[in-house]
Amino acid sequence: MTTLPPFNVHRAGSVEEATELLGRLGDDAVVYCGGTELLLVYRFGFADYPDLVDIKPIPELRGIAAENGELRIGATVTHREIELSPIVQEHFPALVEMERHVGNVRVRNVGTIGGNLCFADPHSDPTTFLIAAGGEVSMRRGGADARRMPVEELLRGPFETALEPGELLTAVHLPRVRPGTALVHRKMSFHERPAITVAAHVAVRDRAVSEVRLAVGSVGVSPVRVHAAEGLLAGLDAAQPDPAVLAAVGEAAAEAAEPVADANGSVEYKQQLVRVLSARCLREAATEALAA
Ligand SMILES: Cc1cc2nc3c(=O)[nH]c(=O)nc-3n(C[C@H](O)[C@H](O)[C@H](O)COP(=O)(O)OP(=O)(O)OC[C@H]3O[C@@H](n4cnc5c(N)ncnc54)[C@H](O)[C@@H]3O)c2cc1C
Numbered sequence: 001m002t003t004l005p006p007f008n009v010h011r012a013g014s015v016e017e018a019t020e021l022l023g024r025l026g027d028d029a030v031v032y033c034g035g036t037e038l039l040l041v042y043r044f045g046f047a048d049y050p051d052l053v054d055i056k057p058i059p060e061l062r063g064i065a066a067e068n069g070e071l072r073i074g075a076t077v078t079h080r081e082i083e084l085s086p087i088v089q090e091h092f093p094a095l096v097e098m099e100r101h102v103g104n105v106r107v108r109n110v111g112t113i114g115g116n117l118c119f120a121d122p123h124s125d126p127t128t129f130l131i132a133a134g135g136e137v138s139m140r141r142g143g144a145d146a147r148r149m150p151v152e153e154l155l156r157g158p159f160e161t162a163l164e165p166g167e168l169l170t171a172v173h174l175p176r177v178r179p180g181t182a183l184v185h186r187k188m189s190f191h192e193r194p195a196i197t198v199a200a201h202v203a204v205r206d207r208a209v210s211e212v213r214l215a216v217g218s219v220g221v222s223p224v225r226v227h228a229a230e231g232l233l234a235g236l237d238a239a240q241p242d243p244a245v246l247a248a249v250g251e252a253a254a255e256a257a258e259p260v261a262d263a264n265g266s267v268e269y270k271q272q273l274v275r276v277l278s279a280r281c282l283r284e285a286a287t288e289a290l291a292a
Contacts, residue, residue: 004039005048011057018053019142019166025051031168033076034110036103037119060140061114061170066091071174075114083108092174094183098129098199101187114169117151120222122158123193127151128217129185131225132199135174141167148173158221180204181211182288184281187218188273194218195264196273198253200281202238204289209236214249214278219259219270226278228252238286246282250275 009032010025012018022029032038032052041047055061061076064087071091073082082088083099102108102116102125116126117137129135130151137154140146141164154162154169163169177183185199197218203211212233217223229249236245259270 004042005050007042007048007050007052009052009054011054013057014142015058015060015140015168015170016142018055018058018168021051021053022166025053029053031055031118033115034078034112036107036111037115037121055168058168061168064088066176069176071095071176073113073172073174075117075169075171076112077114078110078112079103079108079116080105082113092133092177094177094185095129095133095174098125098185101125103192113172117154117172118161118163118169120155120157120159120161121193122221122223123195123197123218124223125185125187125194125197125218127155128197128215128223129183129199130172130174131215131217131223132185132201132213133174133183134201134213135172137169138171138173139163139167139169146170152223152225155222178203180289180292182285182292184285184288186277186281188277190264196270196277197223198274198277198281200278200285202233202282202285202289204238204286207238207290209233209238209241209286212282214253214282216253216257216274216278219257219264219274221258221260224256224258226253226256228256229278229282233282236286238290241283241286246279247275249282250279253278 029051030049062074079102135151138148181203183201187194187197199215201213214226214229254271254274
């Protein structure tokens with residue numbers, strides 16, 4: 001690791017100002033939020049943009065609010081602010097539980113939800129969680145209308161997003177939690193970042209599974225939603241889910257996740273982790289949904 005190269009920090013007070021700065025400074029500039037990823041990239045010598053556009057002062061990107069039937073979290077809200085927010089605790093307690101296990105407290109104190117999504121590191125807790133939660137993001141460039149899309153559409157691949165030049169992620173949106181639903185997020189880490197993340201959203205009606213969203217991340221190049229799980233699980237007894245069906249879903253998840261071999265393990269090992277953790281998450285979510 002090297003020392004940081006010199007750079008200028010330009011503070012933007014609005015989305016318009018950030019877009020103007022990014023346009024004027026061109027290829028020399030990059031958006032800077034908490035800096036937990038960006039400054040690491042600098043330290044490793046993978047980037048040396050001389051101009052950082054700091055978006056933390058922008059009021060539009062701040063705040064947590066339950067409004068219009070959803071939970072809105074500004075892009076520059078830190079992991080720690082989410083973890084400690086009474087609004088999130090009241091409206092989406094599973095999100096608090098997930099955030100509590102992101103990195104360590106130093107990372108959570110400065111790292112932001114928007115920075116996590118925009119960096120699009122394959123090893124991410126929030127991306128997997130938000131896909132299972134049915135989360136969406138909004139983005140805006142100065143002088144243009146806001147766009148909104150599901151989280152899985154934002155993520156185009158490793159370290160690649162659907163953001164256009166000069167565009168900022170402004171907020172994350174989560175649908176309100178309905179009675180008879182639960183979301184369970186589980187992870188395993190052998191190093192700093194997660195080696196596997198699995199999240200299962202289950203809705204129950206008349207004691208049977210009526211809706212499922214299963215997401216698997218951190219094992220392949222991008223998190224995936226396991227669409228095959230949805231059909232397989234519909235109508236299943238939520239109290240005693242058939243182990244053969246859960247095994248079939250685990251198999252579908254292991255295939256959909258397309259694990260890659262790396263320092264966390266071989267493809268076969270990761271496939272087995274996906275099978276076991278997917279079945280476990282779904283069982284737990286079904287049990288919780290019955291009581292919710
Ligand atoms: C030791 C360590 C452990 C970690 N462990 C975990 C973990 O367990 N789970 C996990 O999920 N993550 C983990 N992380 C990653 C951490 O969650 C992210 O580093 C953090 O959330 C990134 O946010 P940031 O504000 O620091 O991003 P920055 O470093 O400021 O920015 C990251 C990237 O996003 C762009 N960007 C930032 N905000 C916006 C925006 N609003 N609009 C457009 N572009 C933007 C920047 O240009 C940059 O390319 C870990 C990181 C470290 C260093």
